Amino acid sequence: QKEVEQNSGPLSVPEGAIASLNCTYSDRGSQSFFWYRQYSGKSPELIMFIYSNGDKEDGRFTAQLNKASQYVSLLIRDSQPSDSATYLCALSRGDKIIFGKGTRLHILP
Amino acid sequence: GAVVSQHPSRVICKSGTSVKIECRSLDFQATTMFWYRQFPKKSLMLMATSNEGSKATYEQGVEKDKFLINHASLTLSTLTVTSAHPEDSSFYICSASDQGTWQPQHFGDGTRLSIL
Numbered sequence: 001q002k003e004v005e006q007n008s009g010p011l012s013v014p015e016g017a018i019a020s021l022n023c024t025y026s027d028r029g030s031q032s033f034f035w036y037r038q039y040s041g042k043s044p045e046l047i048m049f050i051y052s053n054g055d056k057e058d059g060r061f062t063a064q065l066n067k068a069s070q071y072v073s074l075l076i077r078d079s080q081p082s083d084s085a086t087y088l089c090a091l092s093r094g095d096k097i098i099f100g101k102g103t104r105l106h107i108l109p
Numbered sequence: 110g111a112v113v114s115q116h117p118s119r120v121i122c123k124s125g126t127s128v129k130i131e132c133r134s135l136d137f138q139a140t141t142m143f144w145y146r147q148f149p150k151k152s153l154m155l156m157a158t159s160n161e162g163s164k165a166t167y168e169q170g171v172e173k174d175k176f177l178i179n180h181a182s183l184t185l186s187t188l189t190v191t192s193a194h195p196e197d198s199s200f201y202i203c204s205a206s207d208q209g210t211w212q213p214q215h216f217g218d219g220t221r222l223s224i225l
Contacts, residue, residue, distance in 0.1 A: 034214075043217060045216070093210075095209075095210055099152065100152075102153075
C-alpha cells in the first residue's frame, strides 16, 4: 500500500457545488496532515493543515481527519472556476513530508 | 508569513552545463530544506533533504554526484545540477519550514530547467 493515496481524477464539479477530495494513508503514526493546491506550472501552495481528529474550517474549505480510518478529506464549498487545480494531500513522517500524487479538480462553469 | 525565495525561476542552457539553483528562507531560519523535482503532469518527487551544516540525505535513485546540495547557512540551500543533459529538464522546487516537518512547508516558486 502506498503511503499516501489519492484518486488522480479528474474530478469534475459544477460551479457552486461542493467538491470533495479524499486521501488515505498507511502509517498510523502520522501526526500532521496538509492539503496543498497546485496550479499547472506553479509550485504548491498551502490550503489547510490539520492535526486532530474532526473538522477544521477556513472560509470555503473544510479539512476532515479520521485517524482511526486513516483518511483525510478536503471539502470545497461554493466551488469556483479558480479552484480548478491539482490538490495534493501530504503528511509528515519523521523528518520528511510525504505527498500523494494529487487529484485534478475541474470546476465546470 | 514565512517566505521562501527560489532563484532563478527559469534556466535554458546547453547540454553539459552545470546549473545552480538557490533556495532562501527570507524571514526565518531553516535547518532543513527539501528539494523536489516534478516532470510535466507528474507528481512531486522528493529528491533530497538538505541539512544545514551537514551532508544532504538523498532519496533512493537520486545521484548525489549529479545533484550537489549545499546548505551552508540557516537561510540558504543550493542545488547544483552538474553536467546537465536533456533528461534533467524538469521543474525543481524547494521547500522549508521554520518549525520542522510537523508544521506546513513553505514552497519556493520553483525553477524550470530546460537543457537543450
